[in-house]
Amino acid sequence: MEIEIRGLHKSFGDTPVLRGIDLEVARGETVCVIGPSGSGKSTLLRCVNLLEEPTEGRIVVGGAEVTDPEVDIDAVRRRIGMVFQQFNLFPQLTVAGNLTLPQRRVLRRSKARAAEVARENLARVGLLEKADAYPAQLSGGQQQRVAIARALSMGPEVMLFDEPTSSLDPELVGDVLSVMRRLAADGMTMMVVTHEMSFAREVADRVVFLDDGVIVEEGPAAQVVGAPRHERTRNFLDRVLNPAAPRSPGAVSDEPGAGGGPGSGGGPDSGGGLDSGGGPQGVSDSGRG
Amino acid sequence: MSPRLTRRQRRRVSRGAQYAVLAAAVALVAVLADWGRLAQQFAQPDLAGELFPDIITTALRNTVLYTVSGFAFGLVLGLVVALMRLSSIAPYRWAATVYIEFFRGLPALLIFIFVGVAVPLAFPGTEIPGGTYGKVALGLGLVAAAYIAETVRAGIQAVPRGQMEAARSLGFSYPRAMVSVIFPQAFRIVIPPLTNELVLLFKDSSLVLFLGVTLDERELTKFGRDLAGQSANSTPILVAGLCYLLVTVPLSLLVRRLEARTAVERPWR
Ligand SMILES: Nc1ncnc2c1ncn2[C@@H]1O[C@H](COP(=O)(O)OP(=O)(O)O)[C@@H](O)[C@H]1O
Ligand SMILES: [Mg+2]
Numbered sequence: 001m002e003i004e005i006r007g008l009h010k011s012f013g014d015t016p017v018l019r020g021i022d023l024e025v026a027r028g029e030t031v032c033v034i035g036p037s038g039s040g041k042s043t044l045l046r047c048v049n050l051l052e053e054p055t056e057g058r059i060v061v062g063g064a065e066v067t068d069p070e071v072d073i074d075a076v077r078r079r080i081g082m083v084f085q086q087f088n089l090f091p092q093l094t095v096a097g098n099l100t101l102p103q104r105r106v107l108r109r110s111k112a113r114a115a116e117v118a119r120e121n122l123a124r125v126g127l128l129e130k131a132d133a134y135p136a137q138l139s140g141g142q143q144q145r146v147a148i149a150r151a152l153s154m155g156p157e158v159m160l161f162d163e164p165t166s167s168l169d170p171e172l173v174g175d176v177l178s179v180m181r182r183l184a185a186d187g188m189t190m191m192v193v194t195h196e197m198s199f200a201r202e203v204a205d206r207v208v209f210l211d212d213g214v215i216v217e218e219g220p221a222a223q224v225v226g227a228p229r230h231e232r233t234r235n236f237l238d239r240v241l242n243p244a245a246p247r248s249p250g251a252v253s254d255e256p257g258a259g260g261g262p263g264s265g266g267g268p269d270s271g272g273g274l275d276s277g278g279g280p281q282g283v284s285d286s287g288r289g
Numbered sequence: 290m291s292p293r294l295t296r297r298q299r300r301r302v303s304r305g306a307q308y309a310v311l312a313a314a315v316a317l318v319a320v321l322a323d324w325g326r327l328a329q330q331f332a333q334p335d336l337a338g339e340l341f342p343d344i345i346t347t348a349l350r351n352t353v354l355y356t357v358s359g360f361a362f363g364l365v366l367g368l369v370v371a372l373m374r375l376s377s378i379a380p381y382r383w384a385a386t387v388y389i390e391f392f393r394g395l396p397a398l399l400i401f402i403f404v405g406v407a408v409p410l411a412f413p414g415t416e417i418p419g420g421t422y423g424k425v426a427l428g429l430g431l432v433a434a435a436y437i438a439e440t441v442r443a444g445i446q447a448v449p450r451g452q453m454e455a456a457r458s459l460g461f462s463y464p465r466a467m468v469s470v471i472f473p474q475a476f477r478i479v480i481p482p483l484t485n486e487l488v489l490l491f492k493d494s495s496l497v498l499f500l501g502v503t504l505d506e507r508e509l510t511k512f513g514r515d516l517a518g519q520s521a522n523s524t525p526i527l528v529a530g531l532c533y534l535l536v537t538v539p540l541s542l543l544v545r546r547l548e549a550r551t552a553v554e555r556p557w558r
Contacts, residue, residue, distance in 0.1 A: 049458055051454055051457065051458060074460050074461070074462050075460070077457065077458055077459070077460045078459075078460035080458070081458075082455075082458040084451060084454070084455065086449075086451050088449075088451040088452060088454065088455035089455075090452065090455075090456075090470055090474075091474065092473050092474055092477070101469060101470075102456075102459040102460065102461065105461065105465060105469050106459060106460040106461055106465075107460075147455075150459070151458075151459070154459060154460065
């Protein structure tokens with residue numbers, strides 16, 4: 001078991017955000033985490049590499065207990081790559097610099113070795129020719145692929161993605177998703193928070209539906225996304241897949257995508273239709289129409 | 290004025306009025322001031338000539354030395370205070386806040402007198418290393434550090450949170466992330482305000498006047514005042530003033546250019 005989460009609770013002050021999460025991710029498995037905004041998806045991911053400190057519970061990654069107070073957290077984090085919604089590239093460094101600096105400073109790799117690994121990973125995300133560009137000169141999709149290459153350059157055993165395509169223009173989503181798809185096919189262990197249902201259906205070995213800090217439903221993508229058993233899952237998927245559909249007021253939650261319309265940034269409305277493999281739910285309806 | 294004026298006409302009238310006020314003010318000063326007496330007191334070419342080269346090789350040189358040493362000490366101390374201010378340990382934060390408010394709340398002159406009098410009293414027999422230069426560095430630096438600390442703190446906090454999170458998730462320790470990722474970005478943000486601080490220090494170095502210095506240690510203001518006294522003419526003051534402007538104006542223009550540049554560069558993500 002590559003990632004093992006047991007009885008995870010997390011509160012901010014008096015506000016419980018995660019209320020008892022049990023989850024396992026096997027080596028080479030890709031698990032997609034879906035759920036309404038504010039349900040605790042980011043917090044769950046950030047607990048795995050201790051960007052947030054769990055209030056209670058146990059997390060083991062690759063045999064090392066992350067939640068052990070004695071653990072060398074920097075050593076653990078080296079083995080866990082993380083990709084953020086906002087890319088978070090280092091703006092003062094070139095693309096090559098973004099990839100080599102962490103290798104040099106953290107892994108103490110030689111200059112030549114770091115540059116070699118950087119080139120390999122830039123080639124992997126199809127951006128070798130951008131090595132000397134600065135992040136500000138790249139499109140959002142290119143920045144996100146650089147961020148993935150930067151994480152991969154550290155040689156992680158696990159990759160965490162927190163809504164990697166949510167701040168991208170719809171036409172750039174596909175490139176990032178295809179990089180992730182290839183990574184999954186290559187056997188990387190991945191936890192992906194996403195609103196891209198077609199990606200989840202096609203790539204995820206398992207889908208976890210999180211709502212209000214608990215896992216409501218979990219299973220193969222075809223089941224959770226294709227034939228959800230729980231009312232809450234159905235409601236959520238309905239809102240994500242048909243954001244423009246009329247709804248009775250009672251069914252509308254605080255989900256930002258609920259109003260439909262491409263203006264609601266970061267919502268689950270972007271780019272579902274760009275992916276191949278639409279399913280029975282009529283994915284093409286979810287693209288910005 | 291008729292209320293029938295169009296907007297453009299009104300704007301023209303308003304501009305005309307502003308120019309008229311300006312012209313009147315200039316004319317008034319030109320007519321009323323006694324230019325002859327002023328010229329005699331402040332602009333004696335032969336007296337000005339006698340100031341050279343000493344006003345450059347001694348006075349301006351010392352002003353620069355005092356400023357640079359005060360700035361260097363202030364920068365180091367200010368950086369430490371800024372990091373204390375951002376520390377997760379509360380007593381450090383308190384100490385930093387007290388320091389900043391204390392030294393920003395007192396006139397620099399008072400600090401200078403304090404350094405000149407109290408330090409020798411408190412530590413009898415010990416000399417501040419560097420003699421006058423050391424005392425000036427201490428006096429200017431203590432004050433400058435308070436302002437620099439606030440500038441640096443703001444610069445560090447202006448770096449987006451995601452940068453630290455990205456660095457930590459790559460395995461950087463906190464101090465290493467600070468040095469490798471946060472400082473280089475904060476540095477670009479604080480260069481213009483720090484240059485401004487340098488201009489302020491350059492002028493504040495005139496407070497050396499109150500420390501009692503030897504002839505060779507005089508800086509521009511003291512030098513100008515001494516020579517004005519000797520010659521019973523204020524020309525040296527004017528020349529000393531021009532020497533200040535020679536340095537401060539280009540620095541201020543530089544700050545403006547730097548600020549314009551960072552404003553353009555800032556659509557950083
Ligand atoms: N640092 C924090 N301090 C306080 N509350 C937080 C913090 N981070 C997240 N929260 C709260 O926790 C809840 C879950 O947030 P998050 O995990 O970001 O949700 P999601 O990623 O599913 O949208 C939200 O209500 C959010 O306001
Ligand atoms: Mg989130």
